[in-house]
Amino acid sequence: MTAAGDTALGLYLAVPFCRSKCTYCNFASQVFAPARYAEYCELLARELALAAADGLAGATLTSIYWGGGTPTLLPAAGFARILQAIGDHFTLAPGLEHTVEAAPGTLPPERLDALAAGGVNRLSLGVQSFADAELRAVVRLHRAATARDDLARARAAGIANLNLDLIAGLPHQTESSWQATLDAALEAEVAHVSVYMLEVDDDSRLGAEVLASGSRYHAAAVPGDDFIAAAYELACERLEAAGIRQYEISNFARPGGESRHNLGYWLRRPYLGAGLDAHSFLTAPRPRRFANPDTLEAYLAPLRAGRLPRSAPTWLTPQAEREERYFLGLRRNAGVGMPHEPDEATQAAAAAQHLADGLLERRHGGIALSAQGRLLANRVLADFLETPLALS
Numbered sequence: 001m002t003a004a005g006d007t008a009l010g011l012y013l014a015v016p017f018c019r020s021k022c023t024y025c026n027f028a029s030q031v032f033a034p035a036r037y038a039e040y041c042e043l044l045a046r047e048l049a050l051a052a053a054d055g056l057a058g059a060t061l062t063s064i065y066w067g068g069g070t071p072t073l074l075p076a077a078g079f080a081r082i083l084q085a086i087g088d089h090f091t092l093a094p095g096l097e098h099t100v101e102a103a104p105g106t107l108p109p110e111r112l113d114a115l116a117a118g119g120v121n122r123l124s125l126g127v128q129s130f131a132d133a134e135l136r137a138v139v140r141l142h143r144a145a146t147a148r149d150d151l152a153r154a155r156a157a158g159i160a161n162l163n164l165d166l167i168a169g170l171p172h173q174t175e176s177s178w179q180a181t182l183d184a185a186l187e188a189e190v191a192h193v194s195v196y197m198l199e200v201d202d203d204s205r206l207g208a209e210v211l212a213s214g215s216r217y218h219a220a221a222v223p224g225d226d227f228i229a230a231a232y233e234l235a236c237e238r239l240e241a242a243g244i245r246q247y248e249i250s251n252f253a254r255p256g257g258e259s260r261h262n263l264g265y266w267l268r269r270p271y272l273g274a275g276l277d278a279h280s281f282l283t284a285p286r287p288r289r290f291a292n293p294d295t296l297e298a299y300l301a302p303l304r305a306g307r308l309p310r311s312a313p314t315w316l317t318p319q320a321e322r323e324e325r326y327f328l329g330l331r332r333n334a335g336v337g338m339p340h341e342p343d344e345a346t347q348a349a350a351a352a353q354h355l356a357d358g359l360l361e362r363r364h365g366g367i368a369l370s371a372q373g374r375l376l377a378n379r380v381l382a383d384f385l386e387t388p389l390a391l392s
């Protein structure tokens with residue numbers, strides 16, 4: 001074990017491959033020929049070896065999270081190769097949370113068995129909606145029935161800790177179709193639900209089209225901001241009433257079902273990200289963030305030459321750490337302590353302003369976003385930054 005680096009951390013593994021590109025997606029994922037998967041897995045395994053040699057050898061992994069993209073597209077041999085590299089270079093914590101994101105329809109029995117045999121104990125299913133017309137409109141390839149089947153078969157394969165992702169604001173969504181989606185999510189009796197509000201920005205085809213008033217990707221059928229906010233609030237109410245409690249702006253869980261890996265992001269615990277466009281936060285010997293390239297060739301080329309592909313680290317100043325504590329910590333319903341240090345004047349002013357306007361409220365002796373504040377979270381959180389963000 002090295003003395004220089006973090007000795008306990010989460011591991012994020014990015015798999016950028018998808019069967020189709022969803023119109024709302026702004027991730028660095030693409031449809032690549034399956035012939036490229038094997039080299040990607042081999043070089044991701046190499047990245048893990050290089051990262052271990054760079055100060056993390058033997059570190060204990062407290063969580064593993066495969067995201068993307070669609071990690072369940074990987075062939076069994078590629079999945080096994082990466083698991084082998086993890087086992088070769090890191091130690092697995094007892095009771096490790098091991099999550100894989102999956103698109104419904106990419107979980108044939110042999111893949112589910114391979115995941116379970118590889119130690120995966122949590123599955124995050126990108127359901128998005130239980131209304132087939134909404135799924136079709138955004139080029140999701142699965143249907144509601146596919147998601148229901150996958151949930152049943154995941155349980156049968158022994159993976160009982162399940163999350164469903166839902167999106168409020170898909171094209172053609174109506175109040176009754178959203179109610180039906182929430183009904184189905186509750187009937188699924190999963191431990192965890194994530195609810196995202198559709199993002200309208202230039203980074204996805206659908207978002208760009210909404211901004212440009214185009215018609216190819218059903219932009220005209222995207223509900224308005226008021227509908228999306230109401231749909232989000234309805235989800236909060238219905239999940240809460242069913243005992244699936246909100247613990248972060250977009251995340252809801254039954255007691256004990258919270259995502260430990262994602263909690264680490266908001267609590268600023270160290271994590272290593274490997275794969276295309278993966279980001280890392282390491283804290284020893286000093287806190288720093290760095291990221292991998294977001295195009296496939298720029299990621300693979302350094303690894304072929306035996307080098308880590310990551311950017312130069314950004315070393316966090318005391319100001320940056322202070323900002324992150326509030327910017328990330330306030331995402332959690334548990335909130336953060338009231339700012340009171342002499343160097344927290346910006347945060348104290350933001351807290352006072354938003355307690356007065358009702359976007360923050362007192363909780364557990366500290367401060368947390370109110371229900372209204374969660375709808376305007378970007379604006380509220382930006383006020384805790386000492387260097388203003390350019391918000392659109």
Ligand code: SF4
Nearest residue numbers: 018021022025068069
């Ligand atoms: S499956 Fe997920 S990562 Fe892939 S295109 Fe759709 S939203 Fe993006």
